[in-house]
Amino acid sequence: MLGLSIVFAPAWVYLSVLFIAIFLHPYYLEGIVAGLLIDTLYGARAGAPLFGYIFGFSATVAIIFVTPLRKYLRFHA
Amino acid sequence: MKTNFHKSYRRINRDKERRLTYIFGAFIFMALVVTLFKSPILGLVSPLWQGQNFLARSFKELSLMIKDKNALVEENILLKEKLVLLDSLESSVRNYEDTQTEMLELFGRNGVGDFIAATVIARPPKTLYDILVLDAGEVNGIRDGARVSDPVLGELGTVVEVSQFNSKVSLYSTSGRETSAFLDRDDEPVTLIGRGGGTFFFTVPKDVLVMPGDRILLGSIDAPLVAVVEASFIEPTDSLKKVLARSVVNMHKIRFVEVR
Numbered sequence: 225m226l227g228l229s230i231v232f233a234p235a236w237v238y239l240s241v242l243f244i245a246i247f248l249h250p251y252y253l254e255g256i257v258a259g260l261l262i263d264t265l266y267g268a269r270a271g272a273p274l275f276g277y278i279f280g281f282s283a284t285v286a287i288i289f290v291t292p293l294r295k296y297l298r299f300h301a
Numbered sequence: 302m303k304t305n306f307h308k309s310y311r312r313i314n315r316d317k318e319r320r321l322t323y324i325f326g327a328f329i330f331m332a333l334v335v336t337l338f339k340s341p342i343l344g345l346v347s348p349l350w351q352g353q354n355f356l357a358r359s360f361k362e363l364s365l366m367i368k369d370k371n372a373l374v375e376e377n378i379l380l381k382e383k384l385v386l387l388d389s390l391e392s393s394v395r396n397y398e399d400t401q402t403e404m405l406e407l408f409g410r411n412g413v414g415d416f417i418a419a420t421v422i423a424r425p426p427k428t429l430y431d432i433l434v435l436d437a438g439e440v441n442g443i444r445d446g447a448r449v450s451d452p453v454l455g456e457l458g459t460v461v462e463v464s465q466f467n468s469k470v471s472l473y474s475t476s477g478r479e480t481s482a483f484l485d486r487d488d489e490p491v492t493l494i495g496r497g498g499g500t501f502f503f504t505v506p507k508d509v510l511v512m513p514g515d516r517i518l519l520g521s522i523d524a525p526l527v528a529v530v531e532a533s534f535i536e537p538t539d540s541l542k543k544v545l546a547r548s549v550v551n552m553h554k555i556r557f558v559e560v561r
Contacts, residue, residue, distance in 0.1 A: 231349055234426040256328050260335045264342055266428040268461040268469045277332050284328040288321060 226258050230265065238262065242279075246286045250294060259283030340464040347436060347467055350422040390549075391453055394526060401523055416559040417442055418452075419468075425552055431472040431497055433457070433555065438466040448561045455526035455549040456519050457558060470558070473519075473527055474499045474548050481520035482527055486510065491544075493517065493528065499548040501528050504541040511544050 226245060229238040242262075246255045260280035267276060335342070365373075419441070423434035437443050447460040449470045458472035473480045476497040483490045489509050493501040505511060515530040528546040535542045 231346055232353055232427075235429050236426070251324075253324070253327050256324075256331055257335075260331055261342070262429075264335050264339050265346060266423070266430075266432055266434070268430070268432050268471050277335075280328060280332055280335075284324055288324055291320070 226254070227261070230258060230261055235266075239279075242283065243286060246283060247290055250291065252287060255283040255287060256280055340466075343434075343464050343467045347422055347434070350434070351420075351436065354422060394454060397526070405523060416561045419443070419558055419560055421555045421558060422467075424555060425498070431458075431475040431495065431499070431552065433470040433472065433552070433558070435468045435470060435558065435560070436466070437560065438464050438468050440465055443468045443560050449558050450525060450561070451550045451555065452557055452559055455528075457548070457550055457552075457555070460560065468560075472499070472548070472552060474501055474552075480527070482517050483520055483524075484509070484511065484530075485516035485518050486512070490520065491517065493546065499550075499552050500531075501546040501548070503544050503546070505544060507535055507540060507542045509542065511542060517546055 226238065226241050229241050238258075239262075242255055242258050245258075246252045259282060260277055262279040263277045267278060417437060419435040419437035421433050422436045425431060428434065433449075435443070435449075443460055443463055445460055445463055448456065449458050449460060450456045456473070458470045458475070460468050461471040462469040471478065472495070473493065474495040474497060476495055478495040480493040480495070480501075481490070482493050482503075484505070487509070489505060491503045491505060493503050496502050501517075511530055511533045513530055513532055516526055517528040517530065518524040519527045526549055528548050531545045531547045533542050533544045
């Protein structure tokens with residue numbers, strides 16, 4: 225679903241889906257792949273290869289920060 | 302009482318470190334894999350984009366066919382008005398280009414030269430940071446740094462990344478990108494700063510006359526049209542005038558481009 229939205233939907237759709245998915249699923253490592261896919265398809269990189277992966281890196285950081293936060297949240301009534 | 306508080310705390314820290322290493326390791330590994338397979342990934346996705354564009358065009362044509370008569374009449378009037386505007390803009394651009402070409406020939410420099418035609422397969426808002434993805438790449442002769450322009454209206458940007466069958470164009474309006482240009486009215490040199498979404502910002506001394514609709518030309522020998530002034534602002538205490546400009550090409554609707 226996320227992959228399809230990256231290919232076919234506008235940026236605001238797939239970025240929202242990506243960060244919501246990272247928030248909802250624990251250890252959503254697929255989010256890193258999705259971020260890297262966004263960078264590969266739409267990003268224009270210059271310089272060293274790894275530094276151009278802005279959304280891949282952002283997804284990684286988001287996963288790191290969201291994972292401990294999830295302990296303090298509950299997703300049911 | 303004996304507690305194992307310190308031990309647990311250490312274990313928690315170790316777990317955190319392990320988790321961090323694991324996630325960053327995953328990122329680096331995946332980034333390396335994606336870097337290796339970048340060209341095939343683009344090659345796989347570009348037919349999907351072409352299919353999407355084809356379907357979008359077909360649906361648009363179909364919707365035009367089933368629209369009611371009144372809506373079509375209204376649209377026709379709007380399109381005629383737009384056509385008149387575009388005609389005047391195009392003739393102005395053509396006149397300017399003819400003069401430029403004559404001037405360049407006088408000085409022994411080639412004007413237009415050869416170009417490679419390419420179709421835009423992904424554009425904003427699908428792409429981020431004012432990037433266009435073209436269906437032509439290395440095999441078609443496109444090189445890094447090549448200039449990209451609209452066939453009629455003006456200059457768009459430069460090629461920043463080339464794979465075998467695709468290439469990416471960074472528009473001059475990409476946020477933060479600086480481009481040397483000059484105002485056509487009085488040859489005042491300016492540095493256009495991209496603001497994203499096809500818009501630019503620049504400053505000029507407050508004595509320089511800038512009016513909405515003034516043309517801004519690229520600072521190269523053939524000086525193609527890049528943008529048109531939208532508005533200017535000045536505070537009484539400022540020594541510089543802030544000017545907002547817009548690209549002459551609607552980047553959301555570009556279908557074909559020329560790469561030089």
